[in-house]
Amino acid sequence: MSTELLSREELLEIAKARDEADFRDRMLATPYRLVMEELPPDARAIDYEGAIYTLLMNRVERVIKVAPEDFKAYLRVYFPLKFEIFNLKRILRGKHAGRDIAEIRDSLLPLSPLEISDYKSLLEAEDVEGVVEALRGTIYTPLYERLELYREHYALWVLEAELLHIFAEELERAAESSPRRFRDLLRSITSIRVGVDALLLAVSVSTVGCEYLDPDVVKPILEHVVEVPPEVVEVIMERGEIGEALGLLKHPIDEVMEPILEGDAAAVRRRQEERLMTLVEEAVKMRYFDFPYILWFLMRCEAEARDLVRIAWGIDQKLPYELFSRHLLLI
Amino acid sequence: MSSISGIRPTKGFLFQMKKRLGFIERGCEFLKLKRDHLAKELRESLEVMRGQRQLLIEQLKEAYEALTAAYLTLGPMEARSQTRSVRRRLKVDVLPLSTMGVLYPMMKILEKPSIDVELDASLAKAAEKIMSLLEQLIHLAEFEARTERIADELGKTNRKVNALENIVIPQFKNIIKFIEDKIDEESLDELVRLKLIGGALARRRG
Numbered sequence: 001m002s003t004e005l006l007s008r009e010e011l012l013e014i015a016k017a018r019d020e021a022d023f024r025d026r027m028l029a030t031p032y033r034l035v036m037e038e039l040p041p042d043a044r045a046i047d048y049e050g051a052i053y054t055l056l057m058n059r060v061e062r063v064i065k066v067a068p069e070d071f072k073a074y075l076r077v078y079f080p081l082k083f084e085i086f087n088l089k090r091i092l093r094g095k096h097a098g099r100d101i102a103e104i105r106d107s108l109l110p111l112s113p114l115e116i117s118d119y120k121s122l123l124e125a126e127d128v129e130g131v132v133e134a135l136r137g138t139i140y141t142p143l144y145e146r147l148e149l150y151r152e153h154y155a156l157w158v159l160e161a162e163l164l165h166i167f168a169e170e171l172e173r174a175a176e177s178s179p180r181r182f183r184d185l186l187r188s189i190t191s192i193r194v195g196v197d198a199l200l201l202a203v204s205v206s207t208v209g210c211e212y213l214d215p216d217v218v219k220p221i222l223e224h225v226v227e228v229p230p231e232v233v234e235v236i237m238e239r240g241e242i243g244e245a246l247g248l249l250k251h252p253i254d255e256v257m258e259p260i261l262e263g264d265a266a267a268v269r270r271r272q273e274e275r276l277m278t279l280v281e282e283a284v285k286m287r288y289f290d291f292p293y294i295l296w297f298l299m300r301c302e303a304e305a306r307d308l309v310r311i312a313w314g315i316d317q318k319l320p321y322e323l324f325s326r327h328l329l330l331i
Numbered sequence: 332m333s334s335i336s337g338i339r340p341t342k343g344f345l346f347q348m349k350k351r352l353g354f355i356e357r358g359c360e361f362l363k364l365k366r367d368h369l370a371k372e373l374r375e376s377l378e379v380m381r382g383q384r385q386l387l388i389e390q391l392k393e394a395y396e397a398l399t400a401a402y403l404t405l406g407p408m409e410a411r412s413q414t415r416s417v418r419r420r421l422k423v424d425v426l427p428l429s430t431m432g433v434l435y436p437m438m439k440i441l442e443k444p445s446i447d448v449e450l451d452a453s454l455a456k457a458a459e460k461i462m463s464l465l466e467q468l469i470h471l472a473e474f475e476a477r478t479e480r481i482a483d484e485l486g487k488t489n490r491k492v493n494a495l496e497n498i499v500i501p502q503f504k505n506i507i508k509f510i511e512d513k514i515d516e517e518s519l520d521e522l523v524r525l526k527l528i529g530g531a532l533a534r535r536r537g
Contacts, residue, residue, distance in 0.1 A: 093416030204455035265452030
């Protein structure tokens with residue numbers, strides 16, 4: 001499996017491409033050629049992103065298919081379900097802003113439906129309410145309970161927060177059903193993934209001055225994240241005191257969140273990814289060719305895909321290598 | 332002198348020309364005042380604009396850096412999906428204002444963008460920076476439009492003053508001189524004629 005991955009040197013080579021044509025040529029010399037060949041010669045970064053994620057989704061599906069049954073539940077939630085939730089958010093945003101169906105459809109990750117029957121019925125819904133209605137009867141049913149808040153305040157972030165809550169609940173459920181020997185690792189992963197996402201959500205809605213701010217929407221997300229006391233959300237959303245909020249966090253979330261004091265959310269995201277990779281790599285050292293290895297492989301695939309997209313966009317925008325390389329995880 | 336064809340060398344016409352010249356000279360003086368005032372406004376505007384622009388460029392640079400970081404963190408598809416979910420846009424009304432006859436736009440913000448969706452924190456930072464600059468950008472645009480129009484009007488006024496001073500007024504003065512000379516010549520002829528007639532009459536009587 002790991003032979004499919006690009007080495008650090010290969011990624012560095014690709015990152016130093018002179019222009020889009022050179023980037024394409026270098027990518028054609030990698031396992032990504034299968035999806036690159038289908039792109040037109042004048043493809044832009046957003047086209048490359050679609051192609052790179054197509055390969056990522058194929059890899060994820062393939063690995064989960066052959067993974068031992070004990071591990072499938074967590075892998076299914078952490079990867080395909082997470083991506084499905086990205087897609088649902090894009091559909092909700094598109095409907096909220098009145099975008100046309102083709103535009104919303106083109107923004108979706110190339111992913112087969114997992115918990116939903118199809119994307120067509122959601123895309124064809126008239127508005128946000130229609131989408132939420134179409135999701136009833138699935139694991140996304142709790143969105144319906146937030147609809148009233150959405151209608152009253154026209155605050156889409158309330159529904160997006162609920163999707164994160166659903167993701168957190170599914171991760172917890174999947175961790176519970178996984179072999180006992182891995183539960184601590186999986187809970188740590190959940191804490192870092194969900195805890196940091198929830199905190200960044202609280203910071204973000206406070207920063208842009210959303211008219212409706214309610215900590216009670218965010219707090220349930222952190223139910224299983226012991227490193228984040230619920231009052232942290234109140235401190236951020238009601239008082240805007242980020243420094244004070246960070247002081248209440250426990251390790252390692254406090255370290256991951258530290259750059260937010262300088263307003264550097266990009267650095268927080270980077271630390272989050274690094275911490276997750278480190279966690280899993282340490283587990284792999286202890287139990288090679290076991291669940292941690294599969295988790296590590298898929299996380300590595302995802303990190304590689306994200307880095308390639310960053311490189312593609314950096315080259316597309318003619319940014320100097322020194323500028324976009326700071327955001328690369330694997331180089 | 333082709334420029335003085337159609338001129339009647341009469342006292343009445345001379346009077347009219349002098350009256351017109353006086354009017355043109357007064358108009359020229361007013362235009363000079365306008366020109367000087369516009370030049371002063373332009374000088375002050377350029378100084379203010381230079382300062383404001385420099386400050387805004389620095390702030391815009393920070394905003395674009397934040398936006399770049401957001402796109403690199405999220406990837407272009409996610410960044411685009413989030414940015415395009417902002418529903419309430421900037422609404423601006425453009426009203427005309429006038430200074431010394433120079434029309435320029437004044438912009439009034441009717442509605443500011445409001446963000447009620449979850450933007451990733453990296454994008455939220457960029458959004459916050461850009462929103463704080465919106466009003467300044469609009470005022471700078473207003474100022475630049477005003478400065479451009481003042482400069483334009485200054486150019487036109489200057490050309491009018493030059494045309495009046497160097498062409499029209501000298502032409503009028505030439506015409507007036509010609510008429511005065513003509514009138515003097517005729518007066519002299521009349522005087523000589525009267526003297527000759529007087530002399531002849533005196534000789535006949537004597």
